[in-house]
Amino acid sequence: MARLTTSFVQSVAIAISLLINFSRASPNITAELGPFLSSDATIIFPGSAEFLVATDRDNEQAPPTYAVVVEVATESDVQATVRYANRHNISFLATTGLHGGTSALGNLQQGINVRMRKMNATTIAADGLSATFGGGILSLEVRDALWAAGKQTVTGACECVGLVGPLLGGGHGYLQGFYGLISDNLISARVVLANGEAVSVSATENSDLFWALQGAGHNFGILTEVTSRIYDVPSTNWAYAQYIYTHDKVEALFSQLNTWTSNGTTSMPVEFVNKNIFARIPGIDADNAVIIFNIFYQGADVVPTEYTAPLLAIGPAVTAANATDYPGLTLIDSTTVDSAVCQQHDAVNMMFPISIKSYNIEAQRAAFNSFNELTADATFINSAVLFEGYSTQAVKAVPSNNTAFPHRADNYLITPVVSYAVNSTLDSKAIEFGDNFRQALHEADGSAELHTYVNYAHGDETLQETYGYEAWRLARLQTLKKKYDPDRKFSFYAPI
Numbered sequence: 001m002a003r004l005t006t007s008f009v010q011s012v013a014i015a016i017s018l019l020i021n022f023s024r025a026s027p028n029i030t031a032e033l034g035p036f037l038s039s040d041a042t043i044i045f046p047g048s049a050e051f052l053v054a055t056d057r058d059n060e061q062a063p064p065t066y067a068v069v070v071e072v073a074t075e076s077d078v079q080a081t082v083r084y085a086n087r088h089n090i091s092f093l094a095t096t097g098l099h100g101g102t103s104a105l106g107n108l109q110q111g112i113n114v115r116m117r118k119m120n121a122t123t124i125a126a127d128g129l130s131a132t133f134g135g136g137i138l139s140l141e142v143r144d145a146l147w148a149a150g151k152q153t154v155t156g157a158c159e160c161v162g163l164v165g166p167l168l169g170g171g172h173g174y175l176q177g178f179y180g181l182i183s184d185n186l187i188s189a190r191v192v193l194a195n196g197e198a199v200s201v202s203a204t205e206n207s208d209l210f211w212a213l214q215g216a217g218h219n220f221g222i223l224t225e226v227t228s229r230i231y232d233v234p235s236t237n238w239a240y241a242q243y244i245y246t247h248d249k250v251e252a253l254f255s256q257l258n259t260w261t262s263n264g265t266t267s268m269p270v271e272f273v274n275k276n277i278f279a280r281i282p283g284i285d286a287d288n289a290v291i292i293f294n295i296f297y298q299g300a301d302v303v304p305t306e307y308t309a310p311l312l313a314i315g316p317a318v319t320a321a322n323a324t325d326y327p328g329l330t331l332i333d334s335t336t337v338d339s340a341v342c343q344q345h346d347a348v349n350m351m352f353p354i355s356i357k358s359y360n361i362e363a364q365r366a367a368f369n370s371f372n373e374l375t376a377d378a379t380f381i382n383s384a385v386l387f388e389g390y391s392t393q394a395v396k397a398v399p400s401n402n403t404a405f406p407h408r409a410d411n412y413l414i415t416p417v418v419s420y421a422v423n424s425t426l427d428s429k430a431i432e433f434g435d436n437f438r439q440a441l442h443e444a445d446g447s448a449e450l451h452t453y454v455n456y457a458h459g460d461e462t463l464q465e466t467y468g469y470e471a472w473r474l475a476r477l478q479t480l481k482k483k484y485d486p487d488r489k490f491s492f493y494a495p496i
C-alpha cells in the first residue's frame with residue numbers, strides 16, 4: 001500500500017512535471033500573449049529577416065540567444081510580456097541599440113528579447129526645460145529631435161547606441177562637462193519591474209530605485225520612458241583638431257596632456273574634450289600602430305593655439321582642423337550610423353575598461369607596445385584602444401552619494417577593443433592581452449582600487465570594481481536588489 005501510494009504520487013509528479021515542461025517548451029506565445037499586446041506590437045520568430053535585425057549584436061563576445069522577439073510598442077506591452085515570461089519561467093532581456101557586450105549577456109539562452117525600438121518618441125515640455133523620451137530611443141534620435149527645437153542634452157557619442165542603456169550605467173558623452181552624465185540629467189522615469197508592475201521613479205517617488213537606476217540600473221527594471229533635462233544650444237560652434245602621429249610620439253603626446261592638467265591635479269577647461277585612439281592605419285605606417293589624437297573644443301571656430309601649437313610641434317604625420325555644429329561631431333569622431341562602429345558584423349569586440357585620473361608615461365608606452373604587438377597579427381588588425389578624456393566639471397559637481405554611479409573622480413576612460421571575426425580559438429589570446437593591458441595600467445596608476453565602467457565591462461570584474469568600493473554603496477544596492485528584483489530576473493548585465 002505504502003509502495004503503491006509512493007508510486008502513485010511519483011507518477012502524478014512526473015505527469016505534472018511533463019506538463020509543465022511541455023507548456024514551458026512550447027507555450028503558444030501568439031495565442032497566449034498576442035491578444036494582450038497593442039496593435040503596433042509584433043511577435044517575431046527565428047528564421048525571419050526581422051529576427052536577425054532584432055538580435056544581431058555589435059559585440060559577439062558572449063551573445064544571448066532568443067526563442068522569440070516581442071517588439072513592444074507601449075508600456076502595457078512590456079508589462080504583458082514580462083508577466084507572460086514569468087508565468088512560463090522564461091528569461092527576458094530588453095534591447096535597444098544592441099551595443100552591450102558584457103559576458104553575463106551570454107547567460108541568457110533561448111529567452112525573450114523585449115525589443116524596445118518602437119518606443120522612440122521625443123516630447124519636449126512646454127517650458128523647454130525637459131523632454132520625455134521613449135525607452136527604446138537611440139542617441140541619434142535624441143540629438144536630432146532636440147536639435148530641431150534648438151535644444152541639446154547629454155547622450156553617448158555613438159549615434160547607434162541607445163539612450164537608456166548608457167544612462168543605466170551613468171553615460172559618458174561630449175556634453176558631460178557642462179551638464180553631467182546622461183543619468184545626472186534624469187528627472188523621472190517609468191519602470192516595469194521584475195513582476196510586471198509599472199512604477200514612476202523620481203527624487204520624490206520610489207527615490208531609492210531612482211538612485212539605483214543612475215549607475216546600477218541594468219539590475220532593476222525595463223525603462224519605458226525617461227524625462228531628462230534639456231538645454232538651449234549655444235550659438236557657437238565646436239572647433240576640432242585631428243592629428244595622427246607615428247609610434248614614436250607616445251611619450252610626447254601624453255606628457256603634453258599631463259602638462260595641461262598638472263599631472264591630473266587640475267582639469268582641462270570644460271570646453272575641451274580629448275579622445276585618442278591607438279589603431280592600425282597601414283596607409284600611414286605599414287609596420288606599426290599609430291596614435292589618432294582628437295580635440296573637440298566647444299565655443300570656438302578654431303582650437304586655441306595654446307593647445308594646437310605644442311601638438312603641431314610634436315610633429316603629426318597627418319593634420320585636419322575645422323569647426324562643426326554639435327550634430328556634426330559624430331562625423332569627425334567616426335561615430336555616425338554609417339561608421340564602422342555602427343555596423344553589425346559578426347565580430348567580437350572585447351573591452352577591458354579602466355578609469356584613471358592621470359597618465360603614467362611609461363605605462364602609456366608599455367600599453368602602446370603591447371597593442372602594437374597584438375595587432376602585428378592581422379587577425380586583430382581592427383582592434384583599437386580608446387582614451388576618452390571628456391571634460392568632467394559637471395560630473396564632479398554632483399556629490400558621489402547622490403546616485404549609484406561610483407566613479408566621479410576619474411578623468412580618463414580607457415579601454416582596449418579587441419576586435420576579430422567570431423572564432424572561439426582566438427578568445428584566450430584576446431583575454432590575455434586585455435587582462436595584462438588593464439592590469440599594467442592599474443599598477444601604474446598606483447591606486448588600490450581598479451575602476452571599471454559598467455557600460456564597457458568585460459564581465460569578469462568584481463562588484464567593487466564595477467559598482468564602487470564603499471561598503472555602504474554595495475550594501476544599499478544589495479538591499480535594493482532584494483526589494484525590487486528578489487528572483488533576479490535582471491541578471492544579464494553586470495548583475496549585483
Ligand SMILES: Cc1cc2nc3c(=O)[nH]c(=O)nc-3n(C[C@H](O)[C@H](O)[C@H](O)COP(=O)(O)OP(=O)(O)OC[C@H]3O[C@@H](n4cnc5c(N)ncnc54)[C@H](O)[C@@H]3O)c2cc1C
Nearest residue numbers: 096097098099100135156157162165166171172223455493
Ligand atoms: C561602439 C560603441 C560606442 C559606445 N559609446 C558610448 C558612449 O559614447 N558613452 C557611453 O557611456 N557608453 C558608450 N558605449 C557603451 C554603451 O553604454 C553600452 O554598450 C550600452 O549597453 C549600449 O546600450 P544599447 O541600448 O545600445 O545596447 P543593448 O545591448 O540593446 O542594451 C544594453 C543593456 O541595456 C539594457 N537596456 C537597453 N534598453 C533598455 C531599457 N529601455 N530599459 C532597461 N534596460 C535597457 C539591456 O537590457 C542591456 O542590459 C558604447 C559602446 C559601443 C559598442
Ligand SMILES: *[C@@H]1O[C@H](CO)[C@@H](O)[C@H](O)[C@H]1NC(C)=O
Nearest residue numbers: 026027028029030031032034
Ligand atoms: C498558435 O496560436 C495561433 C493563434 O491562435 C495559431 O494561429 C497558431 O497556429 C498556433 N501555433 C501553434 C504552433 O500551435
Ligand SMILES: *[C@@H]1O[C@H](CO)[C@@H](O)[C@H](O)[C@H]1NC(C)=O
Nearest residue numbers: 020021024088089090091109
Ligand atoms: C526556472 O528556470 C530556472 C533556470 O532556467 C530554473 O533554475 C528554475 O528551477 C526554474 N523554476 C521553476 C519554478 O521552474
Ligand SMILES: *[C@@H]1O[C@H](CO)[C@@H](O)[C@H](O)[C@H]1NC(C)=O
Nearest residue numbers: 040073116117118119120121
Ligand atoms: C520609431 O517610432 C515610430 C513611431 O512609433 C515608428 O514608426 C518607427 O518604426 C520607430 N523606429 C523604429 C526603428 O522602430
Ligand SMILES: *[C@@H]1O[C@H](CO)[C@@H](O)[C@H](O)[C@H]1NC(C)=O
Nearest residue numbers: 258259261262263264265361
Ligand atoms: C608631472 O610629472 C612629471 C613626471 O613625473 C614631472 O617631471 C613633472 O614635474 C610633474 N609636473 C607637475 C606640474 O606636477
Ligand SMILES: *[C@@H]1O[C@H](CO)[C@@H](O)[C@H](O)[C@H]1NC(C)=O
Nearest residue numbers: 320321322323324325328331
Ligand atoms: C570646414 O567646414 C566647412 C563646414 O562644414 C566646410 O564648408 C569647409 O569646406 C571645411 N574646410 C576645410 C578646410 O575642410
Ligand SMILES: *[C@@H]1O[C@H](CO)[C@@H](O)[C@H](O)[C@H]1NC(C)=O
Nearest residue numbers: 207211399400401402403404
Ligand atoms: C549623501 O551624504 C550626505 C552627507 O552625509 C547626506 O546628507 C545625504 O542625505 C546623502 N544623500 C543620499 C542620496 O544618500
Ligand SMILES: *[C@@H]1O[C@H](CO)[C@@H](O)[C@H](O)[C@H]1NC(C)=O
Nearest residue numbers: 379421422423424425426427
Ligand atoms: C580561427 O583561428 C585559428 C587560430 O588563428 C585559425 O587557425 C582558424 O583558421 C580560424 N578559423 C576560422 C574559421 O577562421
